[in-house]
Amino acid sequence: MRFENVLTDINGFGRFQIMIIAINFLGRFTLPCHFMLNNFVAAVPAHHCDTSSLDDDVVFMNLSQKQKLIVSIPVQQDGSLSSCQMFTEPQYHLLFNSSNIADVPTTLCNNGWVYDNATFSSTITSEWDLVCHRRGKNKATATIFFVGVMFGAMCFGSLSDRFGRRIMLLVSNVSGLLFAIASAFSTTYEMFAVLRFFTGFCITGIVIVSTVLSVEWVDIEHRKMVGVIDSLSWTFGNAIFPAIAYFVTDWRRLIVYVSSPLILSIIIWRWMPESARWLITNGKLEQAQTYLKKCAEMNRTEDFIQTLKTETLSTIVVTEKRDRTYSYFDLIRTPKMRKLALRTGLLWLFIATTFYGISFNITGFGLNIYLTQFTYALIELPAKVSVYYLLDKIGRRSTEMGSLLLAGLCLGVNIVIPKDMSVARTVVAVVGKGFSSASFGTVVLYSSELYPTVVRQNGMGYNSFMARFGVAMAPLILLLDGVWKELPQVVLCFTAVLGGMVARTLSETRNRCLPETIEDIEQNW
DSSP, rough: OOOHHHHHOOTTHHHHHHHHHHHHHHHHHHHHHHTHHHHHHHHHOOEEEEEGGGGGGGHTTTOOOHHHHHHOBOOTTTTBOOOSSESEEEEEEEOOOOTOOOTTTTTESSSSSEOOOOSSSEEEEEHHHHGGGGGHHHHHHEEEEEEHHHHHHHHHHHHHHOOHHHHHHHHHHHHHHHHHHHHHHHHSHHHHHHHHHHHHHHHHHHHHHHHHHHHHHHOOHHHHHHHHHHHHHHHHHHHHHHHHHHOOBHHHHHHHHHHHHHHHHHHHGGGGGOOHHHEEEEEEHHHHHHHHHHHHHHHHHHHGGGGGHHHTTTOOOOOOOOTTOOOOOGSSSHHHHHHHHHHHHHHHHHHHHHHHHHHTTTTOOOOOOHHHHHHHHHHHHHHEEEEEEEEHHTTTTHHHHHHHHHHHHHHHHHHHEOOOOOEHHHHHHHHHHHHHHHHHHHHHHHHHSSSSSGGGGHHHHHHHHHHHHHHHHHHHGGGGGTTTTTTTHHHHHHHHHHHHHTTSSOOOOOTTTOSSSHHHHHHHH
């Protein structure tokens, strides 16, 4: 007997399942805000060297602010003030001949920087001077956060397979909230980096646990709908986030604002059920029976409650011992599981690198940062709605492969579009973001259907680890523009195409029952 037969009897998509999806939808709202947070809290305002050290010069002191900048800061080829250099001494002749700067000695900013606060009242960049030779530290904050997410995925994946989905969801909510709020009160860059690492470590449990909980409680017919709805919660958060950031321009307050929804998640957690699949797989038949009866009552299928006996449930998993503990080692213990883990891991790595490489580059096209972020979020809606129809029309594998190859095509086109065509470049980038978003929306559902119940959370934890490794690399890939301006686009295009090739090697899961055991994979998948 399969668990799908039980779900069919008690309605595999009724009020009970809608409640689970709604709770997860609210809980996942804050995640995209934190994942995209670095775009705003670490934004780089327009800046130039602080020239107050030259005020000892009487002539300089009597100049207007505009004149002070002319005689103390070199002008770059595009007409803007240099961000990292100043003249060693005031060049008063520039007041009369601004083009005559040949052989004028310059030096690095030795007295700090002055920042333009028109867009952001404060960022970690302006607070700790993460510009010029410290630019790497600025990008590193995103990498540090996602390294935390990477290790958190492995940890929560293993723990939720061992102790249950429900309790680990609460642990992730509470610990993620505490570390996020603490990071808003950081007094040094080092303190902020450490707290962001632990925020990422803790908050990632919400992603992988909520996804698996939703998928394990619905029938085959509605799995794709649940996958798309879970993905749309990410889109919703991404669309609201730029509006929050627009009105909250102080980085400390912004972190507090986007973290506060976790308080609501903790309050409504009490109504979240444990996964009956996990309970049955681990031999906790009485608890599984209790939740299944609640499901039947809410879905108004009470006629089947009498059939939900522990003796009946015990026949669902009979091919492997229930009292054994599964670990990440089980992902590589048998031949087909080993191939599955290798391929899905690489796929998540390539998808995440592409998706976040595009997402983090919101200032690279010369348009408004808030508008670009909002447009990036908005394009996800039609992309994910399209995925809903394509998953059954052409299947999971073809949808995944096609969306990645098209994302790679957009990235390749942007390499050859001239820099001065900023609108055209942004449009192509937005379309590419849509395709990469479709690939991400597909892979979460696809992977949860590929892995068996006994190691599904371990599998999703491992995949999330690989994805966050890719995300951690994305900010560093963007730094390659110092070598060649188009090199980041070339690398991202290459990773998207590789992802499409890996997706081609996976099995199709359309209209198939979820595998329950590793034996199911080795014999039938």
